[in-house]
Amino acid sequence: xxxxxxxxxxxxxxxxxxxxxxxxxxxxxxxxxxxxxxxxxxxxxxxxxxxxxxxxxxxxxxxxxxxxxxxxxxxxxxxxxxxxxxxxxxxxxxxxxxxxxxxxxxxxxxxxxxxxxxxxxxxxxxxxxxxxxxxxxxxxxxxxxxxxxxxxxxxxxxxxxxxxxxxxxxxxxxxxxxxxxxxxxxxxxxxxxxxxxxxxxxxxxxxxxxxxxxxxxxxxxxxxxxxxxxxxxxxxxxxxxxxxxxxxxxxxxxxxxxxxxxxxxxxxxxxxxxxxxxxxxxxxxxxxxxxxxxxxxxxxxxxxxxxxxxxxxxxxxxxxxxxxxxxxxxxxxxxxxxxxxxxxxxxxxxxxxxxxxxxxxxxxxxxxxxxxxxxxxxxxxxxxxxxxxxxxxxxxxxxxxxxxxxxxxxxxxxxxxxxxxxxxxxxxxxxxxxxxxxxxxxxxxxxxxxxxxxxxxxxxxxxxxxx
Amino acid sequence: xxxxxxxxxxxxxxxxxxxxxxxxxxxxxxxxxxxxxxxxxxxxxxxxxxxxxxxxxxxxxxxxxxxxxxxxxxxxxxxxxxxxxxxxxxxxxxxxxxxxxxxxxxxxxxxxxxxxxxxxxxxxxxxxxxxxxxxxxxxxxxxxxxxxxxxxxxxx
Numbered sequence: 001x002x003x004x005x006x007x008x009x010x011x012x013x014x015x016x017x018x019x020x021x022x023x024x025x026x027x028x029x030x031x032x033x034x035x036x037x038x039x040x041x042x043x044x045x046x047x048x049x050x051x052x053x054x055x056x057x058x059x060x061x062x063x064x065x066x067x068x069x070x071x072x073x074x075x076x077x078x079x080x081x082x083x084x085x086x087x088x089x090x091x092x093x094x095x096x097x098x099x100x101x102x103x104x105x106x107x108x109x110x111x112x113x114x115x116x117x118x119x120x121x122x123x124x125x126x127x128x129x130x131x132x133x134x135x136x137x138x139x140x141x142x143x144x145x146x147x148x149x150x151x152x153x154x155x156x157x158x159x160x161x162x163x164x165x166x167x168x169x170x171x172x173x174x175x176x177x178x179x180x181x182x183x184x185x186x187x188x189x190x191x192x193x194x195x196x197x198x199x200x201x202x203x204x205x206x207x208x209x210x211x212x213x214x215x216x217x218x219x220x221x222x223x224x225x226x227x228x229x230x231x232x233x234x235x236x237x238x239x240x241x242x243x244x245x246x247x248x249x250x251x252x253x254x255x256x257x258x259x260x261x262x263x264x265x266x267x268x269x270x271x272x273x274x275x276x277x278x279x280x281x282x283x284x285x286x287x288x289x290x291x292x293x294x295x296x297x298x299x300x301x302x303x304x305x306x307x308x309x310x311x312x313x314x315x316x317x318x319x320x321x322x323x324x325x326x327x328x329x330x331x332x333x334x335x336x337x338x339x340x341x342x343x344x345x346x347x348x349x350x351x352x353x354x355x356x357x358x359x360x361x362x363x364x365x366x367x368x369x370x371x372x373x374x375x376x377x378x379x380x381x382x383x384x385x386x387x388x389x390x391x392x393x394x395x396x397x398x399x400x401x402x403x404x405x406x407x408x409x410x411x412x413x414x415x416x417x418x419x420x421x422x423x424x425x426x427x428x429x430x431x432x433x434x435x436x437x438x439x440x441x442x443x444x445x446x447x448x449x450x451x452x453x454x455x456x457x458x459x460x461x462x463x464x465x466x467x
Numbered sequence: 468x469x470x471x472x473x474x475x476x477x478x479x480x481x482x483x484x485x486x487x488x489x490x491x492x493x494x495x496x497x498x499x500x501x502x503x504x505x506x507x508x509x510x511x512x513x514x515x516x517x518x519x520x521x522x523x524x525x526x527x528x529x530x531x532x533x534x535x536x537x538x539x540x541x542x543x544x545x546x547x548x549x550x551x552x553x554x555x556x557x558x559x560x561x562x563x564x565x566x567x568x569x570x571x572x573x574x575x576x577x578x579x580x581x582x583x584x585x586x587x588x589x590x591x592x593x594x595x596x597x598x599x600x601x602x603x604x605x606x607x608x609x610x611x612x613x614x615x616x617x618x619x620x621x622x623x
Contacts, residue, residue, distance in 0.1 A: 335560045348560075348563060348565060349565070349566070351560070351565075352558045352560075352565030352566065352568070355558055356556075356558070356565075356568040358523065359523050359524075359556075359568070359570055359572070359573060360523075360524060360570070360571070360572050360573075361568045361569060361570060362569050362570065362571045363569065364555075364567070364569040365553070365569070367553060368553070375542070375546065376472065378468045381468040381471045381472065382468065384471065385468045385471070397557075420468070424469070424546070427549065432552075432553050432554050432555060433554075433555045433556070433557075434554070434555075434556050434557075434575055434577070435556070435557050435558075435559045435564070436556045436557065436558050436559065437559050437560070438558065438559075438560050454576070455523075455576055456576055456577055457556065457575035457576050457577040457578065458559075458577065459575060459577050459578060464577075464578070465468070466468055466469060467468070467469055467470060467550075467578060467580055
């Protein structure tokens with residue numbers, strides 16, 4: 001689909017900003033340069049209509065507003081005090097658009113630092129206060145100012161092109177648009193009645209490729225797996241190690257990898273349902289209304305999920321280090337800084353030590369297996385134990401699942417029983433290890449103390465079957 | 468499988484409900500109601516006890532003593548002690564793993580032994596044949612308890 005981006009300097013005026021958002025009704029994304037801010041450098045709320053304010057750090061000189069219904073198409077890549085970078089898919093390629101504001105009379109070193117952050121962008125827009133005859137500055141004396149020279153060199157080094165169109169009072173190009181990827185259309189608009197012209201960029205935006213791509217996993221080759229399991233010698237002393245090697249060779253669903261944080265299983269199911277309905281509607285036109293409705297609900301859900309995610313993340317931090325926090329945030333499964341009664345623990349090591357202190361840890365000691373070798377055979381109970389095993393649960397560090405265990409039991413019963421009997425009679429060091437996940441206890445007044453969290457041990461599933 | 472083998476040698480009473488198959492909260496309420504109905508006319512009190520982190524700190528020596536006292540074969544007692552010992556855990560939070568931590572006490576949350584031990588330990592604590600004062604004293608030395616006493620004058 002085509003979208004319009006608008007970049008305009010509003011001169012720190014709240015009224016000008018409201019005017020721009022109102023006048024440019026056909027615009028979908030607005031980069032507001034030199035935005036209105038309070039004395040602390042914080043953004044000022046105002047009438048933004050159907051737009052959503054998605055950038056928020058103290059003192060940032062560019063604010064970006066995105067139309068609410070299109071929020072899912074964009075990604076806020078990074079922010080700094082000079083501006084921000086917005087990402088979007090266009091023509092199957094992830095494109096970066098940087099919005100930057102260079103205040104007048106900046107030092108050359110600062111300009112170099114500011115522009116270097118945008119070297120990976122495909123388009124850089126904003127107000128750079130850079131006057132240079134290279135992009136059409138008309139002056140009585142000389143053809144450029146110091147800022148113009150510095151910006152010109154930086155843009156040339158980064159291989160950007162600059163269109164020469166007057167954007168300020170018809171004589172000067174200070175609101176630059178530099179690009180190395182030609183937009184569909186670039187033009188200026190003076191409709192807002194401001195000294196600065198509004199730069200309008202029209203371009204194509206696609207849905208995120210991850211939403212359209214097939215699941216990034218391949219099915220396990222069960223016949224090969226079966227032959228591997230059958231090849232295990234039931235009398236071998238290292239059955240467990242052999243089984244772990246086989247499990248490691250199974251291809252895994254890339255759940256969570258390369259996915260954005262707001263994508264969840266519900267959306268995945270909705271997407272699959274929508275696709276299934278689409279296939280059905282092609283064969284049966286009477287079901288087309290079902291498909292249209294499902295598609296509408298799915299799209300709305302994607303937009304809402306992304307919107308909620310952005311709002312939550314941005315509402316919690318107004319700090320130049322916002323993206324450090326964003327990467328560590330994961331909603332309800334995220335541990336905040338923990339209170340140990342005297343001070344706050346922020347680092348992973350400190351928090352894990354604090355949680356472990358609840359379990360009375362001891363120094364590590366060498367593994368000693370002192371099991372009894374006269375344990376009765378497990379043969380009479382094995383069928384009942386496997387029948388009572390659950391459908392599936394989270395795997396532990398070894399990656400073995402209940403379905404895999406049942407497959408192993410069906411295809412190679414002897415080696416399966418041999419592995420369990422070895423562990424019962426001689427012990428298995430790996431079965432004494434667990435990963436512990438922390439889950440919030442319900443309705444606790446505080447979650448920054450360890451007692452607000454459940455500690456769930458993810459044990460190897462084979463050890464649980466043995467139990 | 469180990470539990471099935473051990474359960475052959477131990478018996479759980481009919482008044483034990485928690486963590487047992489086909490014995491839900493409603494069954495416990497029904498038994499409680501029947502008990503109150505049979506004892507109508509007496510003053511009634513309900514004792515509610517919550518052990519905080521009790522199973523994270525179970526002393527396996529103490530647990531083994533209890534199992535032996537209930538007639539559990541030594542072989543199984545020894546096996547359970549080894550099974551629960553030499554535990555290593557890593558904490559998984561905020562998209563990462565912590566370093567390894569070694570434990571000497573407690574039964575892992577998620578182990579099938581845990582609900583079994585909870586049922587069995589409470590049964591032992593309140594068994595008539597056991598020295599209730601001694602066992603509660605030892606229990607309190609390793610855990611913290613929250614005790615609530617409710618007078619149920621007109622429950623029935």
